[in-house]
Amino acid sequence: MKDFRFKVPQNIEFGVGSLKKLPEILKENNSEHVYLVSDHGLESIGVVKKVQDIVEAGGLTCTTFLDVVPNPTVDVVNASTKLYKESGATSIIALGGGSSMDVAKATGVLATYGGEINDYEGLYKVPGPIVPMIAIPTTAGTGSEVTASAVITDEAKNFKMSVISYEILPKYAVLDPELIMTAPASIAASCGVDALIHAMEAYVSNFASPFSDAMAEKAMELIGGNLRRFVANRKDEEAACAMMVGSTFAGMAFAWAKLGNVHAMSHPVSAYFHVPHGVANAVILPTVVEYNALADNGRYEKIYNYISEDKEPVIDFTPDMLVDEVKKLNKDLGIPSSLSEVGVTEDKIEAMAKDAVAHPNVLANPRQTNLKEMIALYKKAL
Incomplete structure (x- = not known):
């Protein structure tokens, strides 16, 4: 058998209705203000409001970015990073599929270390931990809540770049099957x-x-x-x-x-x-x-x-x-x-x-x- 290594550094909550544990998780991380990354599709079916209501019912503040698009671009990441820095938030919720999680991870990198997302393309170029992140998948597909990569499209080059580093793994993943039961x-x-x-x-x-x-x-x-x-x-x-x-x-x-x-x-x-x-x-x-x-x-x-x-x-x-x-x-x-x-x-x-x-x-x-x-x-x- 050849040599191998692994670690499972995340906290994962699974269960129908487990979304309600969000305030508890945020308070564990001393975060009174969270930045929610999602998209207008999830907003239109009420999923975004559901998360906002749970956060705010816990006495916490929520700033929301909803301009995530499929195959998210460098421009989307830059817009998200700008709003995050202006908001004063201290943690990030990534709500959605792989695109929302890619934008959230990239935002966490730039908010922590600055520069352009292209600077971190490739393997292990993120120098250390990023903003604490909670990943909440709304599809059973991407697995992004437990993966160490963010894929961002550079439209100028027609190229999907990968930022790969175990530093960008979300600190928490909340797996609530109710969120995938409304999918087309x-x-x-x-x-x-x-x-x-x-x-x-x-x-x-x-x-x-x-x-x-x-x-x-x-x-x-x-x-x-x-x-x-x-x-x-x-x-x-x-x-x-x-x-x-x-x-x-x-x-x-x-x-x-x-x-x-x-x-x-x-x-x-x-x-x-x-x-x-x-x-x-x-x-x-x-x-x-x-x-x-x-x-x-x-x-x-x-x-x-x-x-x-x-x-x-x-x-x-x-x-x-x-x-x-x-x-x-x-x-x-x-x-x-x-x-x-x-x-x-x-x-x-x-x-x-x-x-x-x-x-x-x-x-x-x-x-x-x-x-x-x-x-x-x-x-x-x-």
């Missing part, structure tokens, strides 16, 4: 497949360890057994709980094992064509699963058993069975079958491939990938 079916589907991909890519990663395997396997069990059920009925509390916990475990898995070609390829797709992250990942998944089959060391069969609807013992498993299963899963959930269906055009493939092959996730992918092969993968997914 399409969001539940794309976010759910994204969470599954986190677990799958971590499980076959070159950097996988017994710790990440444990998290990935439990995540695949929870998500694989409940994703279709949750998309069919978001009011199904048991399925919602399984998806929420599964997404978090998948986040823990890839925080330490990294991801692979699916995510390396999806970031340029989102940067160039503004395709939602979860949708891009889901569409690309079957192509990468097929490509990586050559490097399979027996883990494809385990993944298949977690996500297949057929629970009978498999005889004579072959990797193409997993390829077919992920295609079927996408179809069942109403996810497009090709990149062209979500607006991707062939003229950008070479530029996207150059960005993808330079992404650190490629190093974790179980099958080595050069530029020529990455171009071929995009063309196949198109």
